[in-house]
Amino acid sequence: MPEPKRLIEPEDLYRYSWVSDPAIHPVTSSVAYVYKEIDQDKNDYKTHIRVVSIDGREDASLTDGPKDFAPSWSPDGLKLGFLRVNENGKQVWLADVSDGTTVQLTSAKQGVAAFVWSPDGNAIAYTSRISEEEAQEKRSQDEIRKLEGRRGRSYERTIPKAEGSGWWDGRYSQLFRVEVASGAVTQLTAGAFNVSQPMWTGDGSKLAFLSKKLDDPKLDADLISYQDLFTVSAAGGELCRITNRSLSISEFSFSPDGSTIALIAEDRKYGSGTQSSIYTVLNTGGTPVAWQGTDVQVGNYILNDMRTAAVRPGPSFAADGKSVFAIGTYHGQAQLYRFSAGEEPVAVSLGERDIYQFAETGDARYFIVLSMDAHGSGELYRLDRLSGEELRLTSWNKAAMEELDISFPETFWFDSTDGDRIQGWMLRPPALPQGAKAPLVLVIHGGPHAMYAPTYSHELQTLASAGYAVLYVNPRGSFGYGQSFAQSCRGDFGGGDYRNLMDAVDVALERFDFVDATRLGVMGGSYGGLMTNWIISQNNRFQAAVSQRCISNWLSFYGTSDIGISYTEGIVGGNPWEQQALLLGKSPLTYVSSVKAPVLIMHGEQDFRCPVGQSDEWYTALKRLGKQTKLIRYPGSNHAFLKSGKPSYRVEALREVNAWLDNHLAAAGGTGGVPDEA
Numbered sequence: 001m002p003e004p005k006r007l008i009e010p011e012d013l014y015r016y017s018w019v020s021d022p023a024i025h026p027v028t029s030s031v032a033y034v035y036k037e038i039d040q041d042k043n044d045y046k047t048h049i050r051v052v053s054i055d056g057r058e059d060a061s062l063t064d065g066p067k068d069f070a071p072s073w074s075p076d077g078l079k080l081g082f083l084r085v086n087e088n089g090k091q092v093w094l095a096d097v098s099d100g101t102t103v104q105l106t107s108a109k110q111g112v113a114a115f116v117w118s119p120d121g122n123a124i125a126y127t128s129r130i131s132e133e134e135a136q137e138k139r140s141q142d143e144i145r146k147l148e149g150r151r152g153r154s155y156e157r158t159i160p161k162a163e164g165s166g167w168w169d170g171r172y173s174q175l176f177r178v179e180v181a182s183g184a185v186t187q188l189t190a191g192a193f194n195v196s197q198p199m200w201t202g203d204g205s206k207l208a209f210l211s212k213k214l215d216d217p218k219l220d221a222d223l224i225s226y227q228d229l230f231t232v233s234a235a236g237g238e239l240c241r242i243t244n245r246s247l248s249i250s251e252f253s254f255s256p257d258g259s260t261i262a263l264i265a266e267d268r269k270y271g272s273g274t275q276s277s278i279y280t281v282l283n284t285g286g287t288p289v290a291w292q293g294t295d296v297q298v299g300n301y302i303l304n305d306m307r308t309a310a311v312r313p314g315p316s317f318a319a320d321g322k323s324v325f326a327i328g329t330y331h332g333q334a335q336l337y338r339f340s341a342g343e344e345p346v347a348v349s350l351g352e353r354d355i356y357q358f359a360e361t362g363d364a365r366y367f368i369v370l371s372m373d374a375h376g377s378g379e380l381y382r383l384d385r386l387s388g389e390e391l392r393l394t395s396w397n398k399a400a401m402e403e404l405d406i407s408f409p410e411t412f413w414f415d416s417t418d419g420d421r422i423q424g425w426m427l428r429p430p431a432l433p434q435g436a437k438a439p440l441v442l443v444i445h446g447g448p449h450a451m452y453a454p455t456y457s458h459e460l461q462t463l464a465s466a467g468y469a470v471l472y473v474n475p476r477g478s479f480g481y482g483q484s485f486a487q488s489c490r491g492d493f494g495g496g497d498y499r500n501l502m503d504a505v506d507v508a509l510e511r512f513d514f515v516d517a518t519r520l521g522v523m524g525g526s527y528g529g530l531m532t533n534w535i536i537s538q539n540n541r542f543q544a545a546v547s548q549r550c551i552s553n554w555l556s557f558y559g560t561s562d563i564g565i566s567y568t569e570g571i572v573g574g575n576p577w578e579q580q581a582l583l584l585g586k587s588p589l590t591y592v593s594s595v596k597a598p599v600l601i602m603h604g605e606q607d608f609r610c611p612v613g614q615s616d617e618w619y620t621a622l623k624r625l626g627k628q629t630k631l632i633r634y635p636g637s638n639h640a641f642l643k644s645g646k647p648s649y650r651v652e653a654l655r656e657v658n659a660w661l662d663n664h665l666a667a668a669g670g671t672g673g674v675p676d677e678a
Helices: 010-015 134-138 141-148 398-403 458-465 483-487 496-511 527-538 554-560 564-571 580-585 588-594 613-624 647-664
Strands: 018-024 031-039 044-052 059-061 068-073 079-086 089-096 102-104 114-117 123-131 171-179 185-187 196-200 206-211 228-233 248-254 260-266 277-282 323-330 333-340 354-360 366-373 376-384 390-392 410-415 421-427 438-444 469-474 515-525 544-548 599-604 629-634
Touching: 010 458, 010 647, 018 068, 018 354, 018 366, 018 376, 031 068, 044 068, 068 114, 079 114, 114 196, 123 134, 123 196, 171 206, 196 248, 206 248, 228 248, 323 354, 376 398, 410 496, 421 458, 421 496, 438 458, 438 496, 438 527, 458 469, 458 647, 469 496, 496 515, 496 527, 515 527, 515 647, 527 544, 527 588, 544 647, 554 564, 554 580, 554 613, 588 613, 599 613, 599 647, 613 629, 629 647
Parallel strands: 333 354, 438 469, 438 515, 515 544, 544 599, 599 629
Antiparallel strands: 018 031, 031 044, 044 059, 068 079, 079 089, 089 102, 114 123, 123 171, 171 185, 196 206, 206 228, 248 260, 260 277, 323 333, 354 366, 366 376, 376 390, 410 421, 421 469
C-alpha cells in the first residue's frame, strides 16, 4: 500500500528546491544551472552552480556558493563564468572545469549587474554602476557612507527611486571590458544614461546593448517610454543608435550571419497594456519591422510564487535566420514558440505548463527548457526538436511532491455579462469529505497585465489544504488573450475588471456544488490588493478579505510610487491636479465607510512599487471607523516579499492568511478551514 499523502502546510516552503538559468556547454552540451534552497538557520536563500549531463545521468556541483548564480561557459568550454556575492559585492568569478578552482575576475566598486564572454574568450564585457563625478568615484565606501551621514540627499530627476533598488544614488550603469588573462579593465561607455543587456557581435568587433540614451537635453528620460538598441566598438568610442526611438525593447539577439537583429519589443500604443511582438532590424540601423500580430503575448507573464528565475531569455534565431524561437504567454500557458514573419506562431512545446527559461544546444538538436506544471516546482527538461520527445534532466522536488496531497486545478471558461470570454480555475480542498461544502476564496492576480496559470503554487495549495475552495481567474487586463482584452481595463479601473471577477464568483457558485455560498473570502496582492479593497468597498458579499501590497488612494499613490505617474495616468486616466475628482472616485479609500468585511492588510516596508503608506492609509481609515482589521508590516521587504522575501516572512504570511480566514469564514459552519496552531 502506498504511504498516505499529507496536506500541504506553509512550512513546506523550507523543503522545496529551485533550479534556474540553464547554460549549455559548447562542446559536451552538458547544462550548467543554478540550484537554490533555503538556509533556515540563516533565514535566507543559498545558491550554487551544478552541471547535469545532456542525458540527465550525471549531476554534480561545480561551485560551492552560497551566493553563486548566472552561469556562462567560455566559448571553448574550459571555464565557467558566474556571479558571486560575498564581502566584495557581486563580482564575476571564473571556475576552471579541469581542476574545479575558482578565481575572482572583476573588482567593480558597485558590483557587476551582467556579463558576457567575447567570441574568442579573451575578454568579458560587463555592466556596473559608476558616478559621473570623478571625485565621487575616488572615494572609498567608508568615505561615501561618512559623507552621506553628514548631509541631505538631493534629487532633480522626475522619478528618483525604483522598486528593488531604492532611491537613486547618482550613478549610471555603464559598459566595461575586462581582459581574462590580465584583468585589465577598459570603460566603453560614459554619460547620463544606463546600459543593459550587453551582447557581442559575432566577429567580436562591437558590443550591442539597450539604453534610454537621449540626444535632446530637453527630454526627460524618466517620462520616455522607448528604449533603443546601440552598438559601440569593443575598444570604446562613439555610440551608434540602431533603432529609431519608436519601441520599448526588452530583449534582442543577432541572426546567425549577424546581418539582422530580432527584438522583443512593444510600441507602447496602449501603455502598460501593449502586447509585445517580434520585430527585426538591420544591424546597420533603421526602422524595425513588426512581424504579424498575434494573441500570443511574447514573453512569460505568468505570476507564481514558485519561480526563481530572474533572467528573461531573448529571441533565439533558427539556423536559417528566417524565424526565431521565443516563449509566449497564451490562455493560461507559457510555451516555447517558433515565430515567423507574416505567420501565426507555432508551439514547439506541448501540455499544460509554464516554461520560463530556455536554451538551445550548439547542434540545434535540443532545447533545454525550465518548466513547471501542476505537479510541482520547475525542473529542467530536454526537448528533442526532431522527435518532440522530452527527457526530464532534474528531479529535485519529486520526493517532496510525492508526499503531498496536491489539489489539481479544474479549468473552466465562461462568458461575462460584458461579453468577455474569461478563463479561470478552481482548486477543491483535498481533505473535503464527499458531499460537504467549503468556503470559497477568490484570489486576484497583480499587474493587471499578467496572467494566472494552472501550475503549482505554494500559496494557493496551502489555502486549499486549509480547507478552502480556491477560485482564480484572468479578468480583462490580463495578457495572453489578445491586445483588445489586455488594454480593456485601462481607463476603466473598477469597471469591466470588477464585473469579470464578480461574474466569476457567480459562475463558480453555480458550477461547483462543493462551494458554500454563505462563506466567501477575497484576497490579492498589488493590483489584486487594490481590487480587493475596491470589491469590499463596493459590495458586502464577502465575509473576509486579505489585502496585500495594495493601493488605496490614487491621489497619494501618484507621487509616492516609482510608477505612480504612468500607472495612475494609464489605469485610471488622470493626475491629482486636473482630475482630482476622477482619482478620488476610483480610490477605495473614498468608500471605506461601506466596508463590512474584516480586512487583513500585509505590506513590505521597503515597497517602492506600492508604497506601504497605501496600506497605512487604508488601515487608519478602517480603524477610525471601528472596522475589524489588522495590519502586518514586514521590515526590509520590498514589493516581491511574498515571492522572494525572507523565508520566515513568507511562511508567517501564509499562516496569518489562513488564521484570518479561519476566524472569519470557518466559524460560520461547515468543514472548511483547518485551525491554525499558533
